[in-house]
Amino acid sequence: MTRQRAGVLELAVLGLLHETPMHGYELRKRLNALLGAFRAFGYGSLYPCLKDLTGRGLIAEEAFAEPAKPLAGRRSKIVYRLTAEGKEYLQDLLSQAGPASWEDDGFGVRFAFFGQTRADIRLRILEGRRSRLEERVEAFRAGLTRTRERVDRYTLELQRHGLESVEREVRWLNELIASERQAGGEPPRQPRGHTPDGAGAPATRPGGGSE
Amino acid sequence: MTRQRAGVLELAVLGLLHETPMHGYELRKRLNALLGAFRAFGYGSLYPCLKDLTGRGLIAEEAFAEPAKPLAGRRSKIVYRLTAEGKEYLQDLLSQAGPASWEDDGFGVRFAFFGQTRADIRLRILEGRRSRLEERVEAFRAGLTRTRERVDRYTLELQRHGLESVEREVRWLNELIASERQAGGEPPRQPRGHTPDGAGAPATRPGGGSE
DNA sequence: GTTAGCATGTAAGGAGTTACATGATTTT
């Protein structure tokens, strides 16, 4: 299992193309709908990435069957699909649980593709992230204790807010982890028809929206 | 007012050195205590930055008055202080309210130095950030509405959590803005009680939220 | 007497960003 390293964008592109082939423009929209809250990518990032992945044989332009208009010199859409190598590579990425998958940058995307990730890996990533965040909380508190340094109210407010956000995420992770454990390694399974909701649904507590 | 552009690190370094002179190692600790929840910098980032700022004459090595040990070949600490140019430059940076100050990357640091920022600028930055986040919420909802795309439960959960984080930060900003308005340009003073609710997610990630 | 923490750096490079450039198609 060759410890691959890939940027967020690369993983996201591969993951999305695994679901269904797409052209760049659409990909970007889906990308930003998926990760919108965390980051946004522009075409200046996406197209070079597609080019690179194509060059490495992980994705390929689809022999397109666009129904209506294979007409003249039209700059046609380029639909990309995952190749066999691409699929393998993606699976490889998705079976890794390391720092890259729980640090701030990577976690969001990684989580987004949990549906294709093995249950044990999911758990390790969730726990990895949690302990990462707990370290942060710890360091924070240590810093607050030796409050020799006079901090103005904005600094204080920033830290308070930061701490609260982190704690919030820890609680979220706790719920997810509990829910994963409860499901006991079952495959996530949801074969397309519909999801009977209920069974393993993480986090979303019926009563409380917020804290 | 020459529209300067500076990285997060640069601004943070200048801001911290404005409070008091320091050497690199200490600077890094303070840096990560300040921004710990949002990002962390290593020495590999800091020292080159200090070098660069020195080269530009914005900071300088202090003629050091280390009391006890100016002894032999000891690799002594290098204490940096802000030069006059540095102060001017910093003020210039702090008087700007543009995208760089309310995007995910910049907002945290920018807020951390609100104590040295004019009241009207503070307000514009807070409002800028809020409307940035509101755009995001909007785009999100639009995405959810056309839920043609079948999303699995993890994707959904990620988006739900992301949305909630953003909304939370908006509420936090609302309170800050109200409090700024109430103070009506008054110099900063400790807000009453302080907000029981509050967090949002300033940074880039599920717990944090960023772009 | 060895780990942990203090203290300072460099070289190489990665992952996107910004600004620009172009043209087709749909909507108003």
Added chain:
DNA sequence: AAAATCATGTAACTCCTTACATGCTAAC
């Protein structure tokens, strides 16, 4: 016919990361 949106790209650049390299000093 103008404006918005779809659609694809490149060149130059920036900010920061990673891995490495060094040595001193305090604590256990």
